[in-house]
Amino acid sequence: MECPHLNSSVCTSIDYSGFPNGSPSSWCCSVCRSNKSPWVCLTCLSVHCGRYVNGHAKKHYEDSQSPAAGGQKRCDKQQSQHLVCMDCISYSTFCYRCDDFVVNDTRLGQVQKVREHLQSLENAPLTADRTLKRKLLESSSPNSKLLKDNGGASTLCATGLRNLGNTCFMNAILQSLRSLVEEFRKTLCSLWQGNPTAFSPDSLFYVVWKIMPSFRGYQQQDAHEFMRYLLDHLHRELQGNRNGAKTPAAPQNGSSTVVTSIFGGVLQNEVNCLVCGTESRKYDPFLDLSLDIPSQFRHKRTKDQEPGPTCTLLDCLRSFTDLEELDETEFYMCHKCKKKQKSTKKFWVQKLPKVLCLHLKRFHWTSYLRNKVDTYVEFPLRDLDMRGYLLEPENSLRGGCLYDLAAVVVHHGSGVGSGHYTAYGRQxxxxxxxxxxxxxxxxxxxxxxxxxxxxxxxxRNDTASSEMDTKL
Known part of the structure; x- marks a missing residue:
């Protein structure tokens, strides 16, 4: 939320020498000396524990608002201070007067300055050996589980993202995008610095709150919806359209951006009237393809039943592109017959994207519930051949139709509003x-x-089609 108290509560001239020694995540409460969930007051820079430990940060705020010794009422200026504090682990900001997390900043940008200073203090011990942590021993096995630096310590060339409260849907998408696109990798370059301490994406999360109101709060969200919102808003930002007006999510009339040049493809939607035979064609841009899991694979089997055939990604793609007869609610308005008629529909891929994003529709509405389809879908790690789904496959080189897997987002749990998201990524x-x-x-x-x-x-690159790993 936009907090109106920042300018009066956040100290305008912060003396960083007043901070305790050591990493902010290990700072101790000045009252109980607990180092769990430390919060720093942005008025006086004192450190106290969070409300789920002993609650001294909240008590510090409450004491500042109570009458002073001798029964004298505190002045307005005093009551407007000590309202805002910052989490020393996630660097998120909270206002006790508003009783909510804060997404804005002071006129002088003091909140962000404190956040950056805390981050630099946290990362200071890692700076000296960061280069060593990213250097691989040439003798390392490709299947080695841990990468060794010259000092012999086990480390990873990847960085996790802190969960800010049911934000695993966002973390899974960001890690997947990091695995995919150079432009995103530059923006999120800290994710491959190999820091043993997880990076906190709170600044990005608060920006998401600003531009995507439906994602405000800390309830679980749908990772696919978040990805689409993120790509659509990024596309509009890159077009220079900041007024929120909706623009097509695929290149039209020279409106292409890095988003559409990487994720953008084109479908041909072909509808045929079954009465007069009139054919209608429409071209639909896409950033991802949402695929149904065929109904014959959705049935849950008991322990006594024999296992049925395994559903594959190709089954889902065939179901998406197969000819289907539209039901009564979707009858096609035939311009020749001048009325709605029975018709068939078929999708063809006219243009394939550089990054093919395939969303498996695991959540379906039944009555008033949104149930999850938990069917396992077999998918290839490499050599996914899309040539058979192209409108004009003879005009495409085989190498340009082959795809290798770069990332996978997984939902664990039974419902879209619950459960947990994780991701697999290749680097x-x-x-x-x-x-x-x-x-x-x-x-x-x-x-x-x-x-x-x-x-x-x-x-897959034509020049490197023999390589199993495409570098981005």
Whole structure:
């Protein structure tokens, strides 16, 4: 939320020498000496523990608002201070008067300055050996689970993201985008610095709150919806359209951006009237394809039943592109017959994107509930051939239709409003599992067993079609 108290509560001339020694995440409460959940007051820079420890940060605020000794009422200026504090671990800002997290800043940008200073203090011990942490031993096995630096300590060339409160949907998407696109990698370059301390994406999260009101708060959200909102807003920002007006999410009339040049493809929607045979064609831009899991694979089997055939990603793609007859609620308005008629519909891919994002529709409405389809869908790690779904496959080179897997988003749990999101991502031939703050190397055998929710495939370079790993 936009807090109106920052300018009066946040100290305009912060003396950083007043901060305790050591890393902010390990600072101790000045009252109980607990180092769990430290918060720093942005008025006086005193450190206290959070409300779920002993609550001394809140008590510090309450004491500042109570009458002074001798029964004298505090002046307005005193009552407007000590309202705002910052979490020394996630660097999120909270106002006790508003009783909510804060997304704005003072006129002088003091909140961001404090945040950056705390981050620099936290990362100071890591700066000296950061280069060593990212250097791999040439003798390391490609299947090695941990990367060794010259000092022999086990470390990872990846960084986790702190969960700010049911923000795993955002973390999973950001880690997947990091695995995919150079432009996103530059923006989120800190995710591959190999810091053992998880990076906190609170600044980005608060920007998301500003531009995407539906994602405000700390309830669980849908990762696919967040990805689409993020890409659409990024597309509009890159176009220079900051007034919120909706623009097409695919290049039209020279409106292409880095988003559409990477994720943008084109579908041909072909509808045929079954009465007069009139054919209608429409071209639809897309940033991702949402695929149904065919109904024959959705049935849950009991322990006594024999296992049925395994659903594959190709089954989902065929279901998406197969010819289908529209039901009565979707009858096509035939311009020749001048009325709605029975018709068939078929999708063709006219243009493939560089990054093919495939969303498996695991959540379906039944009556008043949104249930999850928990069916395992088999997917290839490499050599996904999209040539058979093209409108004009003869005009496409085979190498330009082959895709290799770069990232997978997985939903764990039973409902869209609950559960947990994690992601698998590939970097320099190695696979990693991203579970918020925790990053662990993993094997291909583990990745292919995941019940994927979103799959990201990268187009194979013609010049490097023999390579298994496409560098982004």
């Amino acid at each position: 320099e031939g190695r696979w990693y599992h991203f579970n918020d703050s925790t990053v662990t190397p993993t094997e291909e055998e583990t990745v292919v067993k995941a019940k994927a929710y979103i799959l990201f495939y990268t187009e």
